Amino acid sequence: MRVKNPKAVFQEIHDAAAGRRASVEKQAVPTVHLGMATCGIAAGALETKKAFEEAILERGIAAVVHPVGCNGHCYAEPVVVIDHPDSGFSPILYPNVSPGKAKMLVKLFLEEGDPRFEHILGATVENEMIPWVMEFSRFSKETRIVTRLCGQIDPESIDEYILKDGYASLARALEMEPADIRQEIKASGLRGRGGAGFPTGEKWELAAQADGGDKILICNADEGDPGAYMDRTILESNPHQVIEGMAICARAVGAEKGIVYVRAEYPLAVDIVGKAICQARETGLLGDCILGSALHFDIEVFQGSGAFVCGEETALIQSIEGARGMPVYRPPFPVESGLYGLPTVINNVKTLTTVPPIIEKGAEWFRGIGTPGSPGTTVFSVVGEVVHPGLVEISMGVTLRTLIFDICGGIPNQKKFKAVQIGGPSGGCLPEEFLDTPIDFDSLNEAGAMMGSGGMVVMDEDSCVVDVSRYFLDFTQNESCGKCTFCRIGTRHLLDILSRITKGEGSREDLSCLKDLSRAVSEGSLCGLGRTAPNPVMTSLKYFEDEYLAHVDHKKCPGTTCRDLTAFYIDLETCARGCDVCVGCCPVDAIFTTRTRKKGIDQQLCVKCGECKVVCPPEYDAVRRISPAEGVPVVERLDKE
Numbered sequence: 001m002r003v004k005n006p007k008a009v010f011q012e013i014h015d016a017a018a019g020r021r022a023s024v025e026k027q028a029v030p031t032v033h034l035g036m037a038t039c040g041i042a043a044g045a046l047e048t049k050k051a052f053e054e055a056i057l058e059r060g061i062a063a064v065v066h067p068v069g070c071n072g073h074c075y076a077e078p079v080v081v082i083d084h085p086d087s088g089f090s091p092i093l094y095p096n097v098s099p100g101k102a103k104m105l106v107k108l109f110l111e112e113g114d115p116r117f118e119h120i121l122g123a124t125v126e127n128e129m130i131p132w133v134m135e136f137s138r139f140s141k142e143t144r145i146v147t148r149l150c151g152q153i154d155p156e157s158i159d160e161y162i163l164k165d166g167y168a169s170l171a172r173a174l175e176m177e178p179a180d181i182r183q184e185i186k187a188s189g190l191r192g193r194g195g196a197g198f199p200t201g202e203k204w205e206l207a208a209q210a211d212g213g214d215k216i217l218i219c220n221a222d223e224g225d226p227g228a229y230m231d232r233t234i235l236e237s238n239p240h241q242v243i244e245g246m247a248i249c250a251r252a253v254g255a256e257k258g259i260v261y262v263r264a265e266y267p268l269a270v271d272i273v274g275k276a277i278c279q280a281r282e283t284g285l286l287g288d289c290i291l292g293s294a295l296h297f298d299i300e301v302f303q304g305s306g307a308f309v310c311g312e313e314t315a316l317i318q319s320i321e322g323a324r325g326m327p328v329y330r331p332p333f334p335v336e337s338g339l340y341g342l343p344t345v346i347n348n349v350k351t352l353t354t355v356p357p358i359i360e361k362g363a364e365w366f367r368g369i370g371t372p373g374s375p376g377t378t379v380f381s382v383v384g385e386v387v388h389p390g391l392v393e394i395s396m397g398v399t400l401r402t403l404i405f406d407i408c409g410g411i412p413n414q415k416k417f418k419a420v421q422i423g424g425p426s427g428g429c430l431p432e433e434f435l436d437t438p439i440d441f442d443s444l445n446e447a448g449a450m451m452g453s454g455g456m457v458v459m460d461e462d463s464c465v466v467d468v469s470r471y472f473l474d475f476t477q478n479e480s481c482g483k484c485t486f487c488r489i490g491t492r493h494l495l496d497i498l499s500r501i502t503k504g505e506g507s508r509e510d511l512s513c514l515k516d517l518s519r520a521v522s523e524g525s526l527c528g529l530g531r532t533a534p535n536p537v538m539t540s541l542k543y544f545e546d547e548y549l550a551h552v553d554h555k556k557c558p559g560t561t562c563r564d565l566t567a568f569y570i571d572l573e574t575c576a577r578g579c580d581v582c583v584g585c586c587p588v589d590a591i592f593t594t595r596t597r598k599k600g601i602d603q604q605l606c607v608k609c610g611e612c613k614v615v616c617p618p619e620y621d622a623v624r625r626i627s628p629a630e631g632v633p634v635v636e637r638l639d640k641e
Contacts, residue, residue: 004292010171017159030063033081037070037236043077051099055106069237071151074390095121143395146353150237158279161240169356173248174293181252187363189375194348195452197441207253207335210343215255218346221262224308225424227383228455231349235269239276245352250297258299263306308479312527326481327527370396374440384458401435415460423452425472426532428539448539464561465540470498476533487530490521503564504555556627563608567628575622582612600635
């Protein structure tokens with residue numbers, strides 16, 4: 001077989017893609033970039049897209065609706081970025097674009113040139129300033145490597161990725177020796193972004209040196225942490241960068257088969273990745289003799305059944321082989337004997353997506369970002385009590401305070417910050433004193449938390465850390481595969497104790513038992529799920545012991561979150577006569593009329609759903625939430641006539 005020059009072959013593919021796009025984009029016309037990832041679709045992006053298309057057709061405007069992935073502003077979906085070349089404005093970002101607002105923008109902006117600045121994210125009526133998309137803190141304070149093209153390209157178009165220099169790194173890697181690729185990754189200091197932080201270059205080196213047959217590469221996209229959706233979003237927004245990273249890895253370790261292991265609960269990601277693999281194969285970027293080289297590598301998609309434990313390497317392998325997803329003892333490690341007994345490299349989505357930029361710009365460039373021990377960037381899904389939740393990519397070393405307050409807008413409703421849970425159900429709960437902690441593998445471990453896969457839950461003053469710990473223990477207990485006695489039974493006992501405490505039935509002996517049992521479960525479990533399951537309990541006990549004592553000694557929940565330790569009542573001084581809003585929302589008819597023609601709550605019937613507090617008009621704010629131990633005021637019903 002005559003080996004061709006990969007860069008020359010890639011240039012031919014690039015020129016062909018440019019020709020196809022030129023025939024589509026014959027002239028510069030207004031383009032409506034609409035986020036169509038899962039977060040956008042859930043918020044109504046399909047209806048918004050239809051409204052744009054109908055309005056553009058109805059008004060006879062030369063404009064294009066361009067579906068893209070998620071740009072990180074998940075709180076503002078459906079998100080639209082309008083690039084109007086004739087308007088004189090830079091691309092403008094519009095949040096929460098309903099079908100009605102879409103039709104308005106077509107008429108007033110696309111047709112008449114009025115950008116309607118009062119609807120723009122971040123603009124104010126007073127100064128009439130129209131900020132550029134990249135001026136927002138959610139972009140300007142980020143360092144985008146993994147998510148650089150997310151929200152900019154159509155994930156179902158390989159041409160758009162190629163024209164953004166996609167697969168150029170693969171062409172460059174095919175002209176390098178495998179050992180040189182591995183050395184470049186080792187020199188970059190890239191650590192696995194799946195949570196453990198193991199050096200990627202070292203893993204590749206071990207796999208390359210392993211004997212025992214054909215090598216296999218697996219992309220681990222089994223993302224199951226509550227509130228975490230980074231991998232899913234990358235697969236839905238830029239699947240080709242994942243494929244390119246896998247192909248470079250295959251060249252480096254000598255693999256000919258790749259598998260994307262993604263959970264079946266991600267149907268959109270499964271569909272988009274499948275299409276991307278077919279496109280890459282048809283273009284000559286997967287399969288035999290990739291870009292005319294000697295590399296033979298192909299990829300298939302495997303849909304997991306959604307078990308959280310299958311995020312662990314050996315459990316994932318068991319799942320692919322058709323067995324129940326349960327971890328197995330190591331050694332041997334997967335790089336020595338993995339899938340079907342063959343040497344197997346398993347890397348996370350974010351890890352593989354970071355590889356092409358490193359090959360493109362070099363290890364020294366990557367080392368210049370982040371910290372010496374944790375180079376590069378990390379992607380977080382920030383959820384909970386923050387003004388701007390969503391996906392954020394930051395340099396390693398950025399502090400928690402900068403991420404939560406400067407980038408994500410801080411705590412809403414002028415409430416105080418209480419804690420942040422980092423690393424998902426396996427992570428730790430850190431109080432305010434740790435806000436200046438740098439976000440990197442080592443600093444978070446020292447604080448008692450962990451990087452994990454990138455999930456972050458922010459809590460305000462009304463949150464209850466005891467209930468949060470109970471929630472995460474409930475998750476890990478349900479997701480335990482049951483193989484280890486300590487994990488199977490220990491997490492059940494931990495959950496039972498926490499449940500008793502949140503009901504006001506706990507004792508001080510329970511707190512001692514929580515500490516001892518947490519250590520036993522952590523030390524006696526086989527895999528990472530069991531070893532880290534007690535982390536939320538141990539860190540919350542360490543930093544928020546006063547809240548546990550309030551539940552145990554005083555039968556009070558400081559955050560008034562635990563239902564059994566919470567009561568709702570109506571303040572008769574602020575309640576308005578004749579206002580029946582709360583009556584209509586109560587699902588159990590617990591609200592009655594008092595002698596003063598105001599409202600009261602029957603504590604025997606109340607299920608403590610809190611809907612009455614939600615619907616009470618702000619000008620009255622009459623519904624109060626307190627602990628029953630404080631004493632609920634008694635009010636009399638209106639006598640029946």
